[in-house]
Amino acid sequence: MKIDGKPYRSIWRAPSGEVRIIDQRWLPHELRIATLATREDFAAAIQEMWVRGAPLIGATAAYGVAVQMAHDPSDAALRETWHILHATRPTAINLKWALDDMARVLAPLAPAERADAAFARAAEICDQDVEINRRIGLHGLKIIREIARRKAGRRVNVLTHCNAGWPATVDWGTATAPIYHAVEAGINVHVFVDETRPRNQGAHLTSWELNSHGVSHELIVDNAGGHLMQHGEVDLVIVGTDRTTARGDVCNKIGTYLKALAARANGIPFYVALPSPTIDWTVSDGLRDIPIEERGGAEVTHVQGRDAEGRIVSVQISPDGTPARNPAFDVTPAELVTALITERGVCAADETAMAAMFPDLATPR
Numbered sequence: 001m002k003i004d005g006k007p008y009r010s011i012w013r014a015p016s017g018e019v020r021i022i023d024q025r026w027l028p029h030e031l032r033i034a035t036l037a038t039r040e041d042f043a044a045a046i047q048e049m050w051v052r053g054a055p056l057i058g059a060t061a062a063y064g065v066a067v068q069m070a071h072d073p074s075d076a077a078l079r080e081t082w083h084i085l086h087a088t089r090p091t092a093i094n095l096k097w098a099l100d101d102m103a104r105v106l107a108p109l110a111p112a113e114r115a116d117a118a119f120a121r122a123a124e125i126c127d128q129d130v131e132i133n134r135r136i137g138l139h140g141l142k143i144i145r146e147i148a149r150r151k152a153g154r155r156v157n158v159l160t161h162c163n164a165g166w167p168a169t170v171d172w173g174t175a176t177a178p179i180y181h182a183v184e185a186g187i188n189v190h191v192f193v194d195e196t197r198p199r200n201q202g203a204h205l206t207s208w209e210l211n212s213h214g215v216s217h218e219l220i221v222d223n224a225g226g227h228l229m230q231h232g233e234v235d236l237v238i239v240g241t242d243r244t245t246a247r248g249d250v251c252n253k254i255g256t257y258l259k260a261l262a263a264r265a266n267g268i269p270f271y272v273a274l275p276s277p278t279i280d281w282t283v284s285d286g287l288r289d290i291p292i293e294e295r296g297g298a299e300v301t302h303v304q305g306r307d308a309e310g311r312i313v314s315v316q317i318s319p320d321g322t323p324a325r326n327p328a329f330d331v332t333p334a335e336l337v338t339a340l341i342t343e344r345g346v347c348a349a350d351e352t353a354m355a356a357m358f359p360d361l362a363t364p365r
């Protein structure tokens with residue numbers, strides 16, 4: 001997508017061979033580009049959320065393996081790198097998917113062949129992500145177009161949570177891809193952007209990218225969605241996911257579940273934009289089987305913003321020493337999901353439909 005009219009991906013290889021990312025900790029206030037030069041840089045970038053969003057975490061890990069192979073292509077380094085990067089964040093399955101993919105490609109090769117092969121495979125993973133998201137967008141566009149037709153051209157109102165936009169992927173985003181396609185198709189679309197406490201990915205990132213692309217939107221506090229739904233102001237919800245089980249339970253940013261409950265109570269369709277690498281075919285019961293990241297309490301007791309002098313500051317919003325709990329994700333049971341928008345088409349959130357959509361990926365159980 002574009003920043004100030006210039007095309008960007010969220011991760012790329014510079015002509016010099018260096019791997020670069022947009023350091024998302026400073027958005028929307030500053031566009032800072034960082035170079036990741038060592039395995040430790042990659043691990044820190046994922047863990048400390050310079051990069052975030054399930055598909056981008058996977059793509060970054062793939063390049064982390066490649067950079068390490070250029071330093072040391074031994075079997076031991078390959079194994080160790082898998083473990084170091086895998087330990088960075090526990091919930092998004094794309095991380096393991098990308099690391100397993102890199103290991104599958106690299107393990108059979110002679111060490112001298114590994115660095116080139118690793119960079120090539122990491123680039124393919126990135127290109128594949130872009131194409132997956134573009135296709136998710138085209139399938140989601142059909143849903144938005146149908147709602148626009150029913151509303152006889154009146155504005156279609158989409159609510160989204162967190163940032164499942166292009167900064168969370170290599171490009172396009174998952175939940176935002178249908179919106180970008182709809183805008184390009186001339187459909188009158190408006191987006192309600194949940195701020196998404198505690199880290200405010202909606203306020204910081206989704207608002208920023210929609211603003212950059214001229215997409216009509218309003219930032220709302222996390223608690224406003226239910227009210228807007230009760231008053232007929234939301235036509236559909238589209239969210240992303242960090243891990244979806246083989247039966248369609250959807251793990252996504254904390255607060256997604258409450259939006260799904262409110263959508264169900266108000267008869268509003270609740271869609272999940274789901275790239276196939278985000279499906280964990282090894283688990284079924286999302287509540288039982290998906291590890292939920294618990295992050296530090298400082299994200300709850302403080303908020304980051306920009307002061308009147310333009311400095312980026314962290315502001316404490318609770319009394320000194322307030323204990324805080326910070327689960328970063330929740331699970332929306334499949335029953336609350338209207339459908340999954342995948343790169344192959346729209347499919348019900350259930351085991352049979354998902355296995356029929358991805359017969360080549362589903363593992364028999």
Ligand code: MRU
Binds near residue numbers: 054239242
């Ligand atoms: O903690 P984050 O910012 O990595 O969480 C991101 C989300 O929850 C996204 O909705 C999800 O990764 C899908 S991104 C296409």
